[in-house]
Amino acid sequence: MKNLVNAAGLIGQNRNPGVEGESSTKDITFPRPTLANSVAGLTNRSDQVFGIYARISAWGHEHTKSDAYSAAVIQVSNDQGAEYNAIRAGLHTLPSLYKDTKLHLRTGTGERAATTRTARGSCRSKTPTLGYPGMVVEALSSYNQTDSSMILQIVKDERPGIGGDWWLYRVAGPVRFPLGRWPASLFGSLSRHATEAAWYGAVGSARRGGAPPAMGSGHGPGEGYTRAAYFADISLMDRTAYPVYPSLGSVAAVASDERCYKVAMDAGGGNTFFYGGPVSRFCA
Template sequence: MEHPVDQPPKISKCQAAVKTLKVAGMTNRSAQLFGIYANISAWGHEHIKPDAYSATIMQVSNESRRPTFPSLYNDNKLHFFAQWTTDRDWRTGCYNMDCPGFVPFRNTRADMPIPGMVVDAVSSYGGADSSMVLQIVKDGRPGVGNGDWWLYRVSGPVRFPLGHWPAALFTSLSRHATVAAWYGAVGFPPRARDEPLPAMGSGRGPGEGYARAAYLADIRLMDDMANPVDASMAYVMPLANAEGCYKVAMEDTNGPPYTFFYGGPVSHAC
């Protein structure tokens, strides 16, 4: 497809450097999806190397985020980020507002997150529990959302628009998505066998639960009128490709909405 602006998309230097991606989370496949929702716990990592990252991601796609990302931000702090692409190889798209694509809401409140900003309120092991409720939704309401993909921060019954990705950026995603995913991720370039991999989530395994393990809580999908829909466990499946290092576990519950814990420590095992 043609990019809807004259400038070529900018690919970050870390996208070019990262060759290996390890994930742990959940995914939901459906014929049509119009959005995704979750309460995301916030954890920082002080010792991520400049060529690696550790992130928590919620995404919609038609394929079968809050990161600690040193080479993108030149620090080891937790950042709120937005990201888009039209291909799996990152020939298009970018993070935050490094290229035309994500359009920030013009009247966002001063206390609302902006893509790329530092998140100061983070959780601590056995102590403070800091989280943020986010929603991505294809808002098809006439005269309201215009079919664009909107990013909201949710606080109780109120949702605050942070910005949108115009539908014109995408091909099949301009109509709907088919895959929703909530997961932790670490990325890194090829490493020596004895070089450790980054921590994911809180740096602890999911079995430690609240106040110790990272979580994605109250995971939901959205319908075509921007209303929340509980995800059916018949279609929610684990998403993990390095279970020796990074694990995921669903909270024991009688029904939706669902919560899961994920993560793992710095490791030499994978």
């Protein structure tokens, strides 16, 4: 899988090789150089992607240390060789940014370009009472008891006269609440469409020898609902913003460190997969 980047969503880069199947390095964003970074999830490549959707299980990470992070992310990206753009949103715990270990709604962008164009910090909130980047997610899942989740959608508005901006929505039942947008003018290749979608968990630590925190629920994906973290109803958006379920044959699973974090499709279908794993010294 290429370009699962900027997993922490902050400014600052560290060249870090190692995602399985990736021939080049990737940019990892963290307040300090990231010594440990792992991802686990699914990716889907296509000629034209206009959005991504998922129901993301919400798990807290109250034991995350100040120099670490744990995240669950949806992402669209476009890689045109010298130029790479990405937009992402999801849930994460990042004490160095928020000064707490609570779960927060996050947004971010990534880029690799010959120009000076930048899209960092560009999701502009429209409905702060319904949600906004940085908000605390209060409803959390608890092991073998409570299943809490949040539905997020990133979609490019292709209606005539709108301008083709990318929008972030929170979905509740039949209603979509716009949380903000990324103006198309901020991007190069991504101003037209995306070519890859990804749903993944990410963890990292900036301390040498420090083990990354738990990913997802902190339990392996084989434990299933109410025990393992998941992405459910994963889908792509076509040009009309209509959801299209990717066939399981068109998605690729990625686990950059299978000693610690794994991915498993839900045997019951529904375009759902489980992911994650516990804190382990083998991941440091």
